[in-house]
Amino acid sequence: MKTASICAIGDEILIGQIVDTNSSHIARALNAIGVRVRGISSIGDARSEIISHLRALLLSSDIVIVTGGLGPTKDDITKEALAALSGAKKTRRSEEQLEVITRILSQRGIEMLPANRAQADVPDTANVIVNNLGTAPIMEFVFKESEFGHKAVLYSMPGVPYETLGALDSVMAAIRGHFALDNILHRTICTFGIAESVLAKMIEKWEDALPDFLHLAYLPNAIYGVRLRLSCYGAEEAGRKEAMDAAVRELYTLLGNNIYGEGADTLQSVIPGLLQAPPQAAYQETIGVAESCTGGLVSNLITSVPGSSAYYKGSVTSYANEVKINLLNVPEEVIEQHGAVSRECAEAMARGAAILLDTDYAVATTGIAGPDGGSEAKPVGTCWIAVAHRNPYSSEEIEVVSRRIDSASASREVNMQRFASNALNLLRLVLQQKLL
Amino acid sequence: MKTASICAIGDEILIGQIVDTNSSHIARALNAIGVRVRGISSIGDARSEIISHLRALLLSSDIVIVTGGLGPTKDDITKEALAALSGAKKTRRSEEQLEVITRILSQRGIEMLPANRAQADVPDTANVIVNNLGTAPIMEFVFKESEFGHKAVLYSMPGVPYETLGALDSVMAAIRGHFALDNILHRTICTFGIAESVLAKMIEKWEDALPDFLHLAYLPNAIYGVRLRLSCYGAEEAGRKEAMDAAVRELYTLLGNNIYGEGADTLQSVIPGLLQAPPQAAYQETIGVAESCTGGLVSNLITSVPGSSAYYKGSVTSYANEVKINLLNVPEEVIEQHGAVSRECAEAMARGAAILLDTDYAVATTGIAGPDGGSEAKPVGTCWIAVAHRNPYSSEEIEVVSRRIDSASASREVNMQRFASNALNLLRLVLQQKLL
Numbered sequence: 001m002k003t004a005s006i007c008a009i010g011d012e013i014l015i016g017q018i019v020d021t022n023s024s025h026i027a028r029a030l031n032a033i034g035v036r037v038r039g040i041s042s043i044g045d046a047r048s049e050i051i052s053h054l055r056a057l058l059l060s061s062d063i064v065i066v067t068g069g070l071g072p073t074k075d076d077i078t079k080e081a082l083a084a085l086s087g088a089k090k091t092r093r094s095e096e097q098l099e100v101i102t103r104i105l106s107q108r109g110i111e112m113l114p115a116n117r118a119q120a121d122v123p124d125t126a127n128v129i130v131n132n133l134g135t136a137p138i139m140e141f142v143f144k145e146s147e148f149g150h151k152a153v154l155y156s157m158p159g160v161p162y163e164t165l166g167a168l169d170s171v172m173a174a175i176r177g178h179f180a181l182d183n184i185l186h187r188t189i190c191t192f193g194i195a196e197s198v199l200a201k202m203i204e205k206w207e208d209a210l211p212d213f214l215h216l217a218y219l220p221n222a223i224y225g226v227r228l229r230l231s232c233y234g235a236e237e238a239g240r241k242e243a244m245d246a247a248v249r250e251l252y253t254l255l256g257n258n259i260y261g262e263g264a265d266t267l268q269s270v271i272p273g274l275l276q277a278p279p280q281a282a283y284q285e286t287i288g289v290a291e292s293c294t295g296g297l298v299s300n301l302i303t304s305v306p307g308s309s310a311y312y313k314g315s316v317t318s319y320a321n322e323v324k325i326n327l328l329n330v331p332e333e334v335i336e337q338h339g340a341v342s343r344e345c346a347e348a349m350a351r352g353a354a355i356l357l358d359t360d361y362a363v364a365t366t367g368i369a370g371p372d373g374g375s376e377a378k379p380v381g382t383c384w385i386a387v388a389h390r391n392p393y394s395s396e397e398i399e400v401v402s403r404r405i406d407s408a409s410a411s412r413e414v415n416m417q418r419f420a421s422n423a424l425n426l427l428r429l430v431l432q433q434k435l436l
Numbered sequence: 437m438k439t440a441s442i443c444a445i446g447d448e449i450l451i452g453q454i455v456d457t458n459s460s461h462i463a464r465a466l467n468a469i470g471v472r473v474r475g476i477s478s479i480g481d482a483r484s485e486i487i488s489h490l491r492a493l494l495l496s497s498d499i500v501i502v503t504g505g506l507g508p509t510k511d512d513i514t515k516e517a518l519a520a521l522s523g524a525k526k527t528r529r530s531e532e533q534l535e536v537i538t539r540i541l542s543q544r545g546i547e548m549l550p551a552n553r554a555q556a557d558v559p560d561t562a563n564v565i566v567n568n569l570g571t572a573p574i575m576e577f578v579f580k581e582s583e584f585g586h587k588a589v590l591y592s593m594p595g596v597p598y599e600t601l602g603a604l605d606s607v608m609a610a611i612r613g614h615f616a617l618d619n620i621l622h623r624t625i626c627t628f629g630i631a632e633s634v635l636a637k638m639i640e641k642w643e644d645a646l647p648d649f650l651h652l653a654y655l656p657n658a659i660y661g662v663r664l665r666l667s668c669y670g671a672e673e674a675g676r677k678e679a680m681d682a683a684v685r686e687l688y689t690l691l692g693n694n695i696y697g698e699g700a701d702t703l704q705s706v707i708p709g710l711l712q713a714p715p716q717a718a719y720q721e722t723i724g725v726a727e728s729c730t731g732g733l734v735s736n737l738i739t740s741v742p743g744s745s746a747y748y749k750g751s752v753t754s755y756a757n758e759v760k761i762n763l764l765n766v767p768e769e770v771i772e773q774h775g776a777v778s779r780e781c782a783e784a785m786a787r788g789a790a791i792l793l794d795t796d797y798a799v800a801t802t803g804i805a806g807p808d809g810g811s812e813a814k815p816v817g818t819c820w821i822a823v824a825h826r827n828p829y830s831s832e833e834i835e836v837v838s839r840r841i842d843s844a845s846a847s848r849e850v851n852m853q854r855f856a857s858n859a860l861n862l863l864r865l866v867l868q869q870k871l872l
Contacts, residue, residue, distance in 0.1 A: 016464025028452030295739025305732025
């Protein structure tokens, strides 16, 4: 099995100003193509240390991926270090990358400075993979067996996370071009609403019966639920892919509607597929949102899906009670009697939003994200969520379901995220059950 | 200057399942007490690799901090590796940690198993720092000069982030007890609205004139702007801290209101400090939001600040034009004549939100986040943002400012984030200028 090391360069990581998230994405992508990651490291912006550290990594790994240290300012010296490491004699200009730089700067209305143009210059030992999302090109260095005792490749990627994400597929394809890699197929099943330990018990027998070439991994996430990744090794051999598909079918039987999707699906991305829409249905169903404690997050998650304007009409964030009362038509007595964090308020908000925004469905949240506030009966982490559905042929008829969530995290952010994903999951369940 | 290495142990990091956030917190704490972090690394749960890797780190660093690999399950073998590394003969029980284990398990209603009790057992070469938030004790190993050529200390901390955070102060105090440390001060200046290369030009002379003991680093971010970190080495020496303060004052003069804050400030966290509030002012100023293309993100960012309910009333996400017209009172003719993505529409949305939500200020966004849509005149990445201010003594009087943003990213998410941060920045500028 080919091995890889990942290295993030930047003083900002070593002083704890920035969390290195790139390495995690790169590690996942490498594992997916059958490369084992030996280690992940972060070092500072010091030329000699970069060179000696990368040299050591190239001695022990077939593939080295470096991120960061490619900006136009003078404290970024990765490119120079890579030129020295690879024995470059001079630089050459990547005209393709220069085009991207020119486009990006002109779109942002920024004047092209020599430092910007220099970003298109690479050591003559490098192959360029164009970075379409940023100004620094991705560089590939190929080292012969004579240099490190085995063929080795090194990729230098930008430090900006979305640029690195955007270039991952190209880099993985380039790695596949250099090495004969094992053939691994992955299928990821996304579940919501069951704790990891409970889930493990539910599928224990199924897991024990898996053939050797199928490997299961749990990918738990405190916010988005547990994903199960099934990997099929040697997928080119007869019957293995079919065995994997059969195992997944069994999993669906075992877990029922705790499964909300596969692969990169999210609770928000599966919603459009569950709504009725032409040509099968008479009209496009729509959704709306009323938020309190989630402060816009539910709406933001829904609109993060491209094309969501086809079914999403909008939301009201009613942070102040007067907005709940005046806009969403929550009766003042409901808040007086039950408080703003109550089943009654959540249900009234959902009804109010469906009417105000004129939608088929409406999701509502009202809770206590913390870190301060709350009481013994309703501690920080308590949230009521509700989903309303209007009868399209008699729009005064509205049905509502609601649930209490106890997130119980000390983190305001985590609580808000858990509230929002539970609200989206309730909408998903309502839509799925109606389709059944 | 004493140096440190940080090492996170766990296969889950190497397959990209978990992002190592602990190391960043530890690095920040070490820098704050004047220890230079040489490197951060992640390795897998393999005994021999743990031992050889930690040995190498102890040879090059005075301080090594290890996280992870201390759970009660069998794949966590850090403790055994540390026993071997430190030449332990046997284990001893930490009665203090056992008390914590007993308390935590009983609070969670879990029966004490032998594996749980064993967590209180440490190699006899270890000093224990009690972990009050979890079951695994923090272990300190002190190595004599004869072992690695210099005095070295190693701390083993739990992998659970909030347990590590909770024990950081104790570990830093223990390190201070072992070494006489240098004194480094950091100040981070947060800017928005100037590209890194332009910023570098603006402060070139200032940067060149910095004394040797002041070091500048650029921390660019495509969404939140560029932060400048100034570090002062040997801050205990006469005049250095004053020189740093003087340098920062000059920076304020050079960059003016492109600076929005310092340290961990964000565009949303500085807003409450800019709003008028009692006891200085007659009443608490409030803000509201109207969003289209940002889909709730502006509202979500504002509410991410604890205590925001004191000044934030809520928002309307008007994804559909009918919501813009019916709720925000945007004239239909505005949308017909200028389109929903226009200065006129953004301004009408801001006015409408200020009135509907009854706030002093309102921020509005309307644009094209992509990836599809847009035209030649208004390509993907175009957004109009506006901020409205109502005269508190004559609430029909509303002033509005607006700006066009060209984010020009291919990523829907990045465009939404840039639109939102620009909207918050416009609000910040409006508030700041009024205060001047």
